[in-house]
Amino acid sequence: MTQETRLDAVKLDGSGPIYDQIRRAVRDLILNGTWPPGTSVPPEHALMEQLGASRMTVHRALVQLAREGLITRRRRSGTIVASPPASHAMLDILSIPAEVEKLGRRYDYTVLSRANGRPTAELSLRFGLKRGEKIIHLVALHRADGKPHVLEERVIHLATVPAAAQETFETTPPGDWLLGHSLWSQAEHAISAIPAEPDDAQLLDIKPGEACLLIERKTWNQDAPVTAVRLLYPGNRHRFIGRFGPYGEV
Structure with a gap:
């Protein structure tokens, strides 16, 4: 799955704050198996360009997903979908x-x-x-x-x-x-x-x-x-x- 494919899959539903729309869009891709464990999550700058959102908004969404245990963020290797506990x-x-x-x-x-x-x-x-x-x-x-x-x-x-x-x-x-x-x-x-x-x-x-x-x-x-x-x-x-x-x- 290429980064472009992953970016195209992130669809906002237009309901509520943008950061929460991003969080829900990524969460649903993980929970429905579209992005299985180990999948690389597009970097913040790519999501910003694709969704027309600010860095702070994208960052807030990804931080919340990490708190929920759905993604793992690593400085050198980037962000990946976490394995379910x-x-x-x-x-x-x-x-x-x-x-x-x-x-x-x-x-x-x-x-x-x-x-x-x-x-x-x-x-x-x-x-x-x-x-x-x-x-x-x-x-x-x-x-x-x-x-x-x-x-x-x-x-x-x-x-x-x-x-x-x-x-x-x-x-x-x-x-x-x-x-x-x-x-x-x-x-x-x-x-x-x-x-x-x-x-x-x-x-x-x-x-x-x-x-x-x-x-x-x-x-x-x-x-x-x-x-x-x-x-x-x-x-x-x-x-x-x-x-x-x-x-x-x-």
């Missing part, structure tokens, strides 16, 4: 491949590290483990269209799920494997906002200190612990939603 039901036991595929993106993942045995003191503190427990400790990076989607750190309790000791997790992510090979009767969730540590930021392709959403989940089968996981999502790419009625989620 992923939405999640807050308390679901998530299948990350299904989550990515639901967004219409290609899923893949890599197991970055795996260790079997007893937890270190640091790991025991992070996951609330007993030092004598036998566990698998996994770190995996999940990607959407080749870009980091979520960083997963997980422990699996081998006393509850002994079959996990023989599983490589090379073709099936740990969470999906557990859903098919273990039972759970209780789950605990905690959601918080944290700054990205340097090592995590590098893996997620974000800046150190950038806001992330952390989901911490533990599951049990009766009183026996099954797994505990920390899922770290880049905060500007995700939002979490839930709809509930008097008798639970609907």
Whole structure:
């Protein structure tokens, strides 16, 4: 799609302030799929000439679109249509491949590290483990269209799920494997906002200190612990939603 084609697509409807007409025109092109994520938005000077508007008017419209999360403005590379944030039901036991595929993106993942045995003191503190427990400790990076989607750190309790000791997790992510090979009767969730540590930021392709959403989940089968996981999502790419009625989620 050439810049001229994109300019021709911006049509004002004549209703209300010019900046808001520009905002609505660009917004509608994004929401109806005419300008998909990653599309370059015409620069301010081109929109000024095409629409006969002042720089301040065009700038105001684009700033508002950026605030709404529809476009991303970068000094050197210009303005592009933003990728829509992923939405999640807050308390679901998530299948990350299904989550990515639901967004219409290609899923893949890599197991970055795996260790079997007893937890270190640091790991025991992070996951609330007993030092004598036998566990698998996994770190995996999940990607959407080749870009980091979520960083997963997980422990699996081998006393509850002994079959996990023989599983490589090379073709099936740990969470999906557990859903098919273990039972759970209780789950605990905690959601918080944290700054990205340097090592995590590098893996997620974000800046150190950038806001992330952390989901911490533990599951049990009766009183026996099954797994505990920390899922770290880049905060500007995700939002979490839930709809509930008097008798639970609907």
